[in-house]
Amino acid sequence: MHSFKALLLRRRSLIPNPFLSHLRNLSSFHPNNNSNTDDLESQVLVQGNASCRTAILNRPSALNALNTNVSVRLKKLYESWEENPDIGFVVLKGSGRAFCAGGDIVSLYLLMKQGNIEACKEFFRAAYSFMYLVGTYLKAHVALLDGVTMGGGAGISIPGTFRVATDKTVFATPETLIGFHPDAGASFYLSHLPGYLGEYLALTGDKLNGVEMMACGLATHYSLSQRLTWIEDRLSKLVTDDPSVIETSLQEYNDVDYPDKRSIIHKIDTIDKCFRHDTVEEIIDALESEATGSYNEWCTSALKKLKQASPLSLKVSLRSIREGRLQTYDQCLVREYRMSLQALSRQISNDFCEGVRARLVDKDFVPQWDPPCLDQVSQDMVDSYFSPLSDVEPDLELPTKSREAFV
Numbered sequence: 001m002h003s004f005k006a007l008l009l010r011r012r013s014l015i016p017n018p019f020l021s022h023l024r025n026l027s028s029f030h031p032n033n034n035s036n037t038d039d040l041e042s043q044v045l046v047q048g049n050a051s052c053r054t055a056i057l058n059r060p061s062a063l064n065a066l067n068t069n070v071s072v073r074l075k076k077l078y079e080s081w082e083e084n085p086d087i088g089f090v091v092l093k094g095s096g097r098a099f100c101a102g103g104d105i106v107s108l109y110l111l112m113k114q115g116n117i118e119a120c121k122e123f124f125r126a127a128y129s130f131m132y133l134v135g136t137y138l139k140a141h142v143a144l145l146d147g148v149t150m151g152g153g154a155g156i157s158i159p160g161t162f163r164v165a166t167d168k169t170v171f172a173t174p175e176t177l178i179g180f181h182p183d184a185g186a187s188f189y190l191s192h193l194p195g196y197l198g199e200y201l202a203l204t205g206d207k208l209n210g211v212e213m214m215a216c217g218l219a220t221h222y223s224l225s226q227r228l229t230w231i232e233d234r235l236s237k238l239v240t241d242d243p244s245v246i247e248t249s250l251q252e253y254n255d256v257d258y259p260d261k262r263s264i265i266h267k268i269d270t271i272d273k274c275f276r277h278d279t280v281e282e283i284i285d286a287l288e289s290e291a292t293g294s295y296n297e298w299c300t301s302a303l304k305k306l307k308q309a310s311p312l313s314l315k316v317s318l319r320s321i322r323e324g325r326l327q328t329y330d331q332c333l334v335r336e337y338r339m340s341l342q343a344l345s346r347q348i349s350n351d352f353c354e355g356v357r358a359r360l361v362d363k364d365f366v367p368q369w370d371p372p373c374l375d376q377v378s379q380d381m382v383d384s385y386f387s388p389l390s391d392v393e394p395d396l397e398l399p400t401k402s403r404e405a406f407v
Contacts (some may be wrong), residue, residue: 042058051241054090057094058095063100064096089238092156093143093144101150108123121341124341144232146166149165154189155184164231167209167210171218176202176317181316182317196274198324206264211259212263212264215265267298274299280314283306311376337395
C-alpha cells in the first residue's frame with residue numbers, strides 16, 4: 001500500500017464573502033425529498049472513454065452540494081472502478097457553474113429541527129467515508145475545480161492525486177460564519193498549508209481564487225476555464241494507469257499566472273505573525289496591533305470577519321487545525337465526525353442551527369451566538385466538542401487496516 005509521503009510527492013500538494021451568496025442557492029433544495037431511483041442516479045452522471053471514467057456531480061441548481069445519496073453513489077462507483085483492471089484513472093467534475101459548494105446544510109438544519117439526528121449522522125458517515133476512499137484511492141484521481149469549491153467540495157477533491165483549478169474557481173472554508181467548524185478533512189489539509197495560512201482561512205472564511213490555490217499547493221494545476229474541454233478531451237483518449245502520463249497531459253494545458261499584489265499570498269509573513277498565536281484572543285490582539293501599520297485595510301477586513309463568526313466556532317476551529325498538524329488523515333476525519341455530531345446535538349451550543357437560520361433560512365443575517373463573545377467561551381465547552389457524545393455512540397469507522405492512513 002502506498003505511503004502518504006509518496007502520495008504527496010506524486011500529487012505535488014499541500015507543502016463581500018462569496019460563501020453567503022453561493023449558499024443561498026442551496027436554501028430551497030432538499031435532496032432527501034427525491035425518492036425516484038432515476039432521479040437519485042441522475043445526481044451523479046457517468047461518462048466512460050478508453051481507460052478513464054468521469055463522475056459528474058449533477059445538481060447545478062444546488063451548486064452540486066453533497067447529500068447522503070450522492071456520497072453513497074460516488075463511493076459505490078469508485079469502489080467498482082478501483083476493482084476494474086480496464087479502468088486506469090478517474091475524473092471528477094461538476095455540472096453548471098460550480099464544482100461542489102459543500103454539503104446541503106439547509107437540509108441538515110431541517111432534519112435537526114425534526115429531531116432526525118440519525119439521518120444527519122448518516123450524511124456525515126457517507127461523506128467522510130467517500131472522502132477517505134478518495135484520499136487512499138489506488139488509481140490516479142483528477143478533480144476539475146471549475147467554479148465554487150467549498151467545504152465538502154474541497155473534501156472530495158483535495159485528497160486526490162490532481163486538482164485542476166481555473167480562473168472561475170472560488171475556494172473557501174467559511175464554516176465559522178454559520179456556527180460550525182471546517183470539516184471534511186479540512187483540519188488535515190489546512191494544517192499542512194504554508195505557515196499559518198490554514199488558521200487564517202479556517203477562522204476568517206476568506207476565499208482563494210484558482211491562482212492562489214495553485215500558489216499555496218491546494219491545486220496541482222491551473223488552467224483557464226475555457227480550456228477545460230481540451231483537457232477533458234485529452235484525458236478521455238488516454239489509455240494508461242500511469243500518473244506521470246496523466247501529469248504530462250495536464251501540464252500541456254497548464255497556464256502560468258501569479259497572485260496579484262492584493263492577494264493574501266503576498267501577506268504570508270503578516271499572517272504568520274498574527275495567526276501563530278495559541279488563542280483567538282491573541283490573534284485578534286495581533287491583528288489590531290498590525291492594523292496600525294501598512295496592512296491596515298487587510299487587518300481591518302480580517303477582524304471584521306472574525307467578529308461576524310461564532311466565538312465558540314472560532315476557538316473550536318483553531319484547536320482543530322492545531323490538532324490536525326499532529327494527526328493522520330483518518331484521525332482528522334474521525335475527530336471531525338465527533339465534532340460535527342456535537343454541533344448537531346446542540347448540547348453545548350445551538351450555534352450551528354442559529355447560524356444556518358440567520359444566514360440561509362430566515363436571512364436576517366443577525367445570528368444570536370451562544371456564547372455571544374469570546375471571553376464567555378469556557379475551556380470545558382471547547383473540550384466537549386472533542387469528546388464522544390456518549391459511551392455508546394460509535395466513532396466513525398474507516399477501513400484503515402486495508403487502506404493505509406495519511407501521516
